[in-house]
Amino acid sequence: MPGPFTDITDTIFSNKEVLNESYQPEAILKREQEIEEYRYALQDVLFGRDPENVMLYGKAGLGKTAVTTYMMDALNDEVQSRDEADDLHIHNVNCNSKTLFMIIRVLVNKLLPQDASQFPKRGLGTGDAFEELYQQLDRVGGTHLFVFDEIDHLDEVDTLLYELPRARSNGHLTDARVGIIGISNNYTFRKTLSPKVKDTLMENEISFSPYDATELKAILKDRAEQAFVEDGWEQSAVGMASAISAQDMGNARQAIDLLRVGGEVAERAGDSCVIDDHIETARELVQRGRLANRIRDQTDHSQYVLETIARLEKRDDTPARSKEIRETYEQVAESWATTPLTSLKSIQDHLADLHMLGFLQRDKRNQGRSGGQYFEYQLDLDPELVIETREKIEG
Structure with a gap:
């Protein structure tokens, strides 16, 4: 009886290791x-x-x-x-x-x-x-x-x-x-x-300054020639991965990740060559993976606050003040069997940190002498991704 791996006989990669983060190239380009x-x-x-x-x-x-x-x-x-x-x-x-x-x-x-x-x-x-x-x-x-x-x-x-x-x-x-x-x-x-x-x-x-698109293209071309079988990648796909990374951070690691994930996307689809469409799909996957890692790096209560605003966002209850966020935050923390923070100042500190890190948008409101000044917060991310990541972390 054939097993679950029996039908896997071909691969688009000839030396996938050169696309790993741990790979040390013989020559530095x-x-x-x-x-x-x-x-x-x-x-x-x-x-x-x-x-x-x-x-x-x-x-x-x-x-x-x-x-x-x-x-x-x-x-x-x-x-x-x-x-x-x-x-x-x-x-x-x-x-x-x-x-x-x-x-x-x-x-x-x-x-x-x-x-x-x-x-x-x-x-x-x-x-x-x-x-x-x-x-x-x-x-x-x-x-x-x-x-x-x-x-x-x-x-x-x-x-x-x-x-x-x-x-x-x-x-x-x-x-x-x-x-x-x-x-x-x-x-x-x-x-x-x-x-x-x-x-x-x-x-x-x-x-070390960021790489430009031309430099990244040279690096990716060298890796692609080693990583894939003959005719296993298109020049335009390498150019696309280079351009995406150059516009973002000029980061070679990101560009190589795009190429590797693009190859994996092509292989799962049964395609024998990495093309632009595979790189586009890879961009979404890599961005989601990077963002998920950033969320995981936050403290537990920062994650609860972030999840709170994601849930408020899905209910169209944002922008929201810290006082409004607090009640839902307490429910979120308790849903994960954690005692919530009792101080509004602690929640405000987490909100300020999440804004500084680029997770949240913050707008200053002024209601004059009677209402004073305060901040309103809303998510600067996809709320579904935040909730999905949080559920994976807790699961």
């Missing part, structure tokens, strides 16, 4: 200037000198991490043939949802000998962790590059960026050299650093 700046910032490593610090800025999907991985691999390969260069050690850490202690502990444990006990999770402080890190760095020796991705998510970033760059000049290190590479989605991240950290860091700044 359309980032020649950034690679050149990176090259000169790292050249001291080749001559056994202290590495310079580097900070990369740019929104998600602009190639910061991919370029960094490419440059670290290339530098590591080159160091092998350079007599003047020290042994190179590259340490990659994502700072999202981590404390400074957690990060330093991870680095210490990576450097410890295999037979050594792990640095404890509790009982010691961040200062103890730094002290152990310095001991292990000097024991290993060589040049150490610390790549901190999403560094702007770290609360105690001033301490990290003050301690490590000064470790050698402060006498904490003798045999090891260190350099920092920070990757941030926030262009204004440097402004948040203390003056003493800015003076200590003296970093090279590399800014």
Whole structure:
């Protein structure tokens, strides 16, 4: 008896992995200037000198991490043939949802000998962790590059960026050299650093600007040639995905997602070639997926408030004041077996945050001396999508 997969014999993809977010291309396209700046910032490593610090800025999907991985691999390969260069050690850490202690502990444990006990999770402080890190760095020796991705998510970033760059000049290190590479989605991240950290860091700044449609088209064409079978995609479909992404955020990740989902749409329809119609369908699916992820990222009560306004919207009861929203919010929270917030101010805070994030429209009303000023809110999204996403989250 045939099984549910028996009739699946053909695929439009020849190498679908090149369309995954985790794929690291062998060659980086359309980032020649950034690679050149990176090259000169790292050249001291080749001559056994202290590495310079580097900070990369740019929104998600602009190639910061991919370029960094490419440059670290290339530098590591080159160091092998350079007599003047020290042994190179590259340490990659994502700072999202981590404390400074957690990060330093991870680095210490990576450097410890295999037979050594792990640095404890509790009982010691961040200062103890730094002290152990310095001991292990000097024991290993060589040049150490610390790549901190999403560094702007770290609360105690001033301490990290003050301690490590000064470790050698402060006498904490003798045999090891260190350099920092920070990757941030926030262009204004440097402004948040203390003056003493800015003076200590003296970093090279590399800014990644959004891709234009021509650049995205070149990137997508390269991926399409690898990802799909021969004659499995049309040039116009690649052009359409590039144009959509360029008009939105100039984001290569979004463009590649459109191409991948477009291929999946074509395959489900039994078509042998990705065309414009498949990309159009993919755009709706990708946008819904991105929006659903943004909703999931909000706190529980922010989601309840958002769902409340979606339900009011479906009843044509918006725009609505916070007092009017409160009653339905309480019903929504209780429907999900949660005790609602009791303070109107708390609900107003959530409304303000959701407006700031682009979920809600807010209009200021003025009723003069008798009525005073107040805000009215309405949804800036499809209410069906909000309700559907909320039900999936709770289900």
